Amino acid sequence: MTLKIPPHSHLKNHPEELPSAVEGCLKAIEEAKPLNAFVHVLADRARHKAVEVAQAAGRGEELPLRGMILAVKDNIAIEGTSLSCASRILKDFKSLFTATAVARLEKAGAIVIGKTNLDEFAMGSSCENSIFGPTHHPLDWERVPGGSSGGSAVAVAAGLVHEALGSDTGGSVRQPAAFCGVVGLKPTYGRVSRYGLVAFGSSLDQIAPFATNCQDAFAVLCIMGGKDARDSTSAAYPMSYPTDGLKPLGQKLRIGLPKEYLEEGLQAEIGEVVHQVAGRLEKAGHELVEVSLPHSKLAVAVYYVLATAEASSNLARYDGARYGFRERSAENLRELYEDSRAGGFGREVRRRIVLGTYVLSAGYYDAYYKKAQRVRRLVLGDFLDAFGRVDVILAPTTPTTAFKIGERIDDPLAMYLSDVYTTPANLAGIPAVSVPAGKDSKGLPIGVQIMGPHFSDELILQVGCEIERLHGRI
Amino acid sequence: MGEYDAVIGLEVHAQLITETKAFCTCPNRYGAPPNTLVCPVCLGMPGILPVLNRAMLEQAMKLAFAVGATIHPRSKFDRKNYFYPDLPKGYQISQYDEPFSTGGSIELQVDGHRKLIRIRRIHLEEDAGKSMHQPDGSTLVDMNRCGVPLVEVVSEPDMSSPAEARAYLNEIRRLVRWLSVCDGNMEEGSLRCDANVSVHRKESEEFGIATEVKNMNSIRGVERALAYEIERQIGVLENGGTITRQTLLWDEAAEIARPMRRKESSDDYRYFPEPDLVEVVVTPEWIEQISRGMMELPPARRRRFCQEYGLSEATAEILAGERGVADYFEALAKESGNAKSAANWVQGEVLRILKERNCEIASFPVSVSDLASLMKEVEAERLSLGGAKRVLDRMVETGQSPESIIEQEGFAQTSDAQEIEKVVREILARFPNEVVKYKSGKKNLFGFFVGETMKATKGQANPKVASEILQKLLS
Numbered sequence: 001m002t003l004k005i006p007p008h009s010h011l012k013n014h015p016e017e018l019p020s021a022v023e024g025c026l027k028a029i030e031e032a033k034p035l036n037a038f039v040h041v042l043a044d045r046a047r048h049k050a051v052e053v054a055q056a057a058g059r060g061e062e063l064p065l066r067g068m069i070l071a072v073k074d075n076i077a078i079e080g081t082s083l084s085c086a087s088r089i090l091k092d093f094k095s096l097f098t099a100t101a102v103a104r105l106e107k108a109g110a111i112v113i114g115k116t117n118l119d120e121f122a123m124g125s126s127c128e129n130s131i132f133g134p135t136h137h138p139l140d141w142e143r144v145p146g147g148s149s150g151g152s153a154v155a156v157a158a159g160l161v162h163e164a165l166g167s168d169t170g171g172s173v174r175q176p177a178a179f180c181g182v183v184g185l186k187p188t189y190g191r192v193s194r195y196g197l198v199a200f201g202s203s204l205d206q207i208a209p210f211a212t213n214c215q216d217a218f219a220v221l222c223i224m225g226g227k228d229a230r231d232s233t234s235a236a237y238p239m240s241y242p243t244d245g246l247k248p249l250g251q252k253l254r255i256g257l258p259k260e261y262l263e264e265g266l267q268a269e270i271g272e273v274v275h276q277v278a279g280r281l282e283k284a285g286h287e288l289v290e291v292s293l294p295h296s297k298l299a300v301a302v303y304y305v306l307a308t309a310e311a312s313s314n315l316a317r318y319d320g321a322r323y324g325f326r327e328r329s330a331e332n333l334r335e336l337y338e339d340s341r342a343g344g345f346g347r348e349v350r351r352r353i354v355l356g357t358y359v360l361s362a363g364y365y366d367a368y369y370k371k372a373q374r375v376r377r378l379v380l381g382d383f384l385d386a387f388g389r390v391d392v393i394l395a396p397t398t399p400t401t402a403f404k405i406g407e408r409i410d411d412p413l414a415m416y417l418s419d420v421y422t423t424p425a426n427l428a429g430i431p432a433v434s435v436p437a438g439k440d441s442k443g444l445p446i447g448v449q450i451m452g453p454h455f456s457d458e459l460i461l462q463v464g465c466e467i468e469r470l471h472g473r474i
Numbered sequence: 475m476g477e478y479d480a481v482i483g484l485e486v487h488a489q490l491i492t493e494t495k496a497f498c499t500c501p502n503r504y505g506a507p508p509n510t511l512v513c514p515v516c517l518g519m520p521g522i523l524p525v526l527n528r529a530m531l532e533q534a535m536k537l538a539f540a541v542g543a544t545i546h547p548r549s550k551f552d553r554k555n556y557f558y559p560d561l562p563k564g565y566q567i568s569q570y571d572e573p574f575s576t577g578g579s580i581e582l583q584v585d586g587h588r589k590l591i592r593i594r595r596i597h598l599e600e601d602a603g604k605s606m607h608q609p610d611g612s613t614l615v616d617m618n619r620c621g622v623p624l625v626e627v628v629s630e631p632d633m634s635s636p637a638e639a640r641a642y643l644n645e646i647r648r649l650v651r652w653l654s655v656c657d658g659n660m661e662e663g664s665l666r667c668d669a670n671v672s673v674h675r676k677e678s679e680e681f682g683i684a685t686e687v688k689n690m691n692s693i694r695g696v697e698r699a700l701a702y703e704i705e706r707q708i709g710v711l712e713n714g715g716t717i718t719r720q721t722l723l724w725d726e727a728a729e730i731a732r733p734m735r736r737k738e739s740s741d742d743y744r745y746f747p748e749p750d751l752v753e754v755v756v757t758p759e760w761i762e763q764i765s766r767g768m769m770e771l772p773p774a775r776r777r778r779f780c781q782e783y784g785l786s787e788a789t790a791e792i793l794a795g796e797r798g799v800a801d802y803f804e805a806l807a808k809e810s811g812n813a814k815s816a817a818n819w820v821q822g823e824v825l826r827i828l829k830e831r832n833c834e835i836a837s838f839p840v841s842v843s844d845l846a847s848l849m850k851e852v853e854a855e856r857l858s859l860g861g862a863k864r865v866l867d868r869m870v871e872t873g874q875s876p877e878s879i880i881e882q883e884g885f886a887q888t889s890d891a892q893e894i895e896k897v898v899r900e901i902l903a904r905f906p907n908e909v910v911k912y913k914s915g916k917k918n919l920f921g922f923f924v925g926e927t928m929k930a931t932k933g934q935a936n937p938k939v940a941s942e943i944l945q946k947l948l949s
Contacts, residue, residue: 077521096514196521202749316564317518360744
């Protein structure tokens with residue numbers, strides 16, 4: 001992976017170069033167009049911001065993220081710009097406001113260069129379910145970059161931007177990060193305001209950064225995180241970015257290896273990489289402990305009940321009545337709803353709306369939604385037990401490396417199982433980061449995942465740094 | 475209703491008086507041009523999140539206290555999912571299985587007997603927008619109402635007649651206005667009511683199948699709609715039919731309730747916990763703080779009016795009907811030092827003027843101290859009661875003090891016997907026939923002569939002096 005623009009550290013100290021860096025970035029994006037990572041390039045907006053940031057620097061303003069060029073998944077709102085969610089139903093929709101996370105990053109000197117591709121409404125694990133067509137894996141164009149935040153993962157992996165924002169509801173940042181060989185952090189639920197993130201599964205969604213290393217991911221997390229008066233579920237956790245960044249891990253840790261995550265179903269090479277990483281950590285003085293997370297095997301099933309239930313309600317507002325796609329031929333209200341939604345949503349989204357509607361229906365609520373809530377508490381309970389014995393948990397991020405475009409598109413169950421190791425952290429609300437740790441025999445990246453207790457985002461990133469240090473750059 | 479008993483339960487929706495809406499910072503105000511009090515949050519735009527307005531909880535707490543309900547330390551919000559153009563999120567934020575409060579009751583006085591109506595629950599929710607169906611078949615939507623905070627007060631089915639339902643609704647309206655929780659305006663929709671009603675034979679223990687009646691826009695409308703629906707149900711049963719569960723819409727103009735067209739799909743609202751809001755937590759300290767700030771409630775005030783001022787129950791009921799009126803009366807009683815007379819003035823004149831001018835006590839233009847000085851003029855016999863009432867009307871019209879009106883317009887009462895006798899003689903001369911009748915025994919004509927005398931003196935004659943002179947001249 002080579003960065004196609006000057007490094008952020010350079011631009012931070014040479015803000016006068018920002019306008020030309022933005023031009024360079026726009027050119028790189030244009031050249032990488034066949035990857036289909038970006039769906040809307042905000043060229044003029046970025047040019048304008050570059051001048052603004054450079055001028056602020058001229059006035060002596062110290063902005064921690066000065067000159068950081070950022071890509072944003074197209075389900076995160078930026079005032080006056082597209083918020084398509086890769087869906088026909090919002091294809092020409094423009095947001096009236098900016099997401100808190102983006103506003104904070106821009107205030108700190110970041111420059112948003114464009115909006116990236118995703119699976120429609122963040123529903124998918126391959127970045128194929130998009131009205132804009134699939135995004136391609138930068139190392140093998142026949143393969144998927146993972147999803148749903150595939151565009152953002154590719155933007156970082158292809159060196160088009162310094163960092164990118166995605167959203168992680170069941171693994172939508174960690175899985176594509178693992179596939180593309182970059183860092184993807186899903187923060188603790190509540191650590192980052194969801195205001196301006198188009199809701200999919202509200203109790204699971206988090207805005208999440210992609211970066212080339214854990215240090216950079218930490219910077220973005222610190223700036224965009226923290227309590228937001230517009231999001232009642234955001235946590236009042238103090239977040240100020242330490243000027244010297246993420247400190248190296250000072251203590252020796254007990255690191256848990258969950259046996260259920262290393263059994264059958266896992267591509268052998270990925271299992272080997274996890275064990276290699278564990279071995280290096282042990283050699284560095286950390287203690288390895290086998291832990292058990294027995295309910296994690298139910299996580300995918302529980303996830304697809306809860307996330308779809310919430311989605312069926314969250315997506316009810318797209319009905320053709322007020323904004324977005326409207327089926328003009330409808331002759332009455334019912335037809336307007338049915339035809340607009342049938343024509344506006346893609347197959348996977350419709351499938352999940354139907355599933356979510358079903359599990360909330362009278363007579364089925366107890367058997368599905370309520371039961372799933374109970375199992376969700378068991379999944380969390382497993383983690384709490386484990387974190388009584390270990391500081392962090394090391395696990396694979398994905399069961400396989402990047403698969404081929406079209407390979408799973410007609411097999412939703414196989415697609416859903418891509419998230420088997422990532423959904424537990426969303427259900428438990430705990431932070432998890434995927435860091436690149438090796439490659440398979442085809443040269444495709446492999447990621448390992450570090451999970452920690454609630455609000456241990458800093459700690460898991462420190463462990464991530466340690467893995468980067470022990471492993472060297474991939 | 476003959477051989478049938480009716481069973482009625484009411485669901486009352488009250489829009490809460492708050493500065494801002496339930497989940498966003500838009501002003502909570504009625505009557506603005508359509509779609510001007512809106513923001514991305516209440517419009518349900520992609521990416522928005524609701525944030526609970528604490529003032530909504532405080533208002534609900536006051537009402538819950540006032541009816542003696544149990545406020546739950548923890549409750550939660552749920553989503554009620556359905557599609558409608560005036561519901562921009564496709565769901566309403568409401569409370570389903572863990573409401574804000576449960577229990578409590580409202581005491582009614584109907585036809586001289588007291589009755590306690592139990593309250594099942596009070597829960598919080600947001601209002602939807604307003605659909606206005608046009609004659610050409612199109613529908614306009616005003617989103618100003620989206621997100622206006624509401625409480626829903628659900629009664630037990632404890633009412634057994636339309637009159638009781640009316641009395642219950644009156645009592646709730648009075649209470650929410652008293653507490654300044656809701657302005658109680660049914661025409662503007664700030665207080666709305668749906669009814670569940672069933673009938674069964676008197677000897678039967680089992681309740682009949684209930685129907686739901688909606689769209690009643692006045693308290694009288696509720697009473698009439700229920701009377702209609704009870705009649706209809708009895709008719710169906712008498713003809714050997716069965717009642718089907720359905721929702722009817724009251725048509726005020728036609729005075730009939732029409733079955734609502736079957737709803738899209740069914741009544742499955744797919745409630746589930748609202749993941750965007752945290753639990754509603756009401757701490758004991760907060761409850762304590764609100765309860766300490768609670769004002770005296772209507773029943774207590776009625777009792778105190780009877781005991782402290784010696785008012786009759788009926789008078790106390792009227793004067794304690796509205797907090798502003800009760801406050802005015804009490805201030806007037808203190809200022810004038812004559813509670814009985816103050817009660818008469820407020821009950822008779824003040825309420826009459828408010829009704830005539832269709833205004834609220836808050837905008838009554840005569841101050842307590844001005845009305846008290848007017849009362850003093852009457853007591854000192856410088857002004858007749860009738861004259862004083864006319865002075866009050868002029869005070870209301872002009873906003874001037876009683877003294878200046880009496881001075882300028884010559885309302886001052888005269889007790890000058892000579893002057894009055896002159897007038898009386900003129901009257902008697904004008905009505906010779908009546909004088910003859912009176913003298914031949916039609917003694918009730920006396921009042922007629924007094925009245926004529928007062929009329930001729932524009933109410934300025936001291937009625938006592940005038941009576942004495944009349945007695946003298948007629949005997």
